[in-house]
């Protein structure tokens with residue numbers, strides 16, 4: 001079964017590469033419009049060999065992880081407080097709703113003026129992009145905790161901390177992991193935006209650079225690397241989900 | 252001294268200006284080792300009464316006392332089994348039953364050992380590693396009872412534990428319940444809306460009237476123990492069922508609630 005799925009995946013990738021190659025041959029596009037898979041592969045090997053791809057990718061990966069960590073931690077902490085305190089919720093929620101419809105991306109140029117360290121700034125931008133979706137689902141997840149299960153915990157004289165660890169966390173976990181998947185992809189977008197608006201390193205910068213030099217194969221290399229990072233993060237969270245929510249699969 | 256004393260307990264819900272009187276002027280006592288059943292129509296405040304005794308709710312006025320001490324919050328000596336089994340879906344039967352011990356900080360191997368005993372007591376052995384959604388409704392209720400027993404309470408509160416089950420399964424589980432009650436020497440207060448079940452199980456049956464819930468009758472059930480299936484056709488039993496029934500209002504169904 002797993003083998004069949006892997007074979008199917010490989011077949012679809014091969015088909016994609018074949019169609020892409022056929023399109024380039026048929027239309028005879030110049031390399032700077034649409035490079036062939038072979039051009040991109042060659043460029044990939046060159047950037048891999050001279051270490052430049054890894055240098056840029058590792059920066060972007062740092063920004064993505066930093067943004068993801070910062071955004072998720074702050075959003076879940078605030079989400080917990082908001083879900084638990086009606087007063088705080090009434091005070092803060094209007095701003096959250098207003099900010100949620102605000103294109104955070106538009107803040108990026110402002111942050112260039114405020115924060116001079118490019119790495120730190122990009123981490124902030126990545127964190128901002130994923131902040132609201134994570135915040136909102138954390139609140140929804142915690143609010144939906146079954147009151148009857150809370151009554152069980154109270155009848156057993158559970159402490160606040162025990163209720164959090166043994167009831168609220170496991171209850172909110174499925175929703176939270178779903179959000180984390182979205183958050184991981186949003187962090188990739190945030191990191192690229194951060195690099196676009198002002199950075200001299202990273203895959204976003206590499207895309208900008210390649211575009212300026214009409215080095216389209218390099219642009220593709222950077223793009224594909226970003227896709228792989230996004231897929232990798234998504235897969236990592238899926239794996240976590242698979243392990244943590246094993247009880248759902250029990251027949 | 253009685254184990255449990257309720258004096259003039261009144262409970263209102265909602266807006267104090269326009270309160271919903273759930274229970275009014277409830278006074279009764281329960282002796283150690285007694286098996287008391289509470290019957291009443293839907294909405295008569297049976298679940299509210301149990302939640303008050305469990306310390307999950309506070310009376311609006313009046314006092315509920317355990318051994319003379321007012322109950323102001325959940326007490327380890329009182330265990331409650333809810334109307335729905337309320338098991339945690341992400342925990343196996345074993346881990347669900349071990350929860351009360353886990354919260355008290357009992358070491359893992361020891362609490363699993365104890366949990367296994369209670370699982371065997373409710374005849375669920377072999378299902379320790381199952382998740383709640385893999386069990387039938389009756390098995391889930393038995394797991395919930397095992398969880399509450401693992402708390403080792405002196406006073407066991409049961410809120411229609413077998414309400415959603417078929418008659419045969421109920422009869423079987425009621426027999427099991429009496430066996431455990433005798434074995435553990437507990438005091439039991441069980442809510443039910445089945446009159447015959449209340450008579451068959453209890454030493455005393457209390458009836459509640461519908462909104463506001465008022466204690467209508469306190470009927471001693473003077474039937475010999477052990478109670479068996481033969482009792483179900485016994486004239487004394489049938490007479491008691493009729494007596495209890497005569498003390499229960501016909502449910503008033505308001506047009507507005509339909």
Ligand SMILES: Nc1ncnc2c1ncn2[C@@H]1O[C@H](COP(=O)(O)OP(=O)(O)OP(=O)(O)O)[C@@H](O)[C@H]1O
Nearest residue numbers: 264265271273292293294295296297298299300444
């Ligand atoms: N938390 C609450 N807030 C407001 N009203 C409540 C609350 N709990 C119960 N009530 C009301 O109190 C009354 C008694 O409810 P309760 O659940 O105790 O009845 P019950 O006898 O257990 O009914 P059933 O047999 O259907 O379980 C009902 O009218 C109900 O609407």
Ligand SMILES: [Mg+2]
Nearest residue numbers: 297298299334
């Ligand atoms: Mg009820």
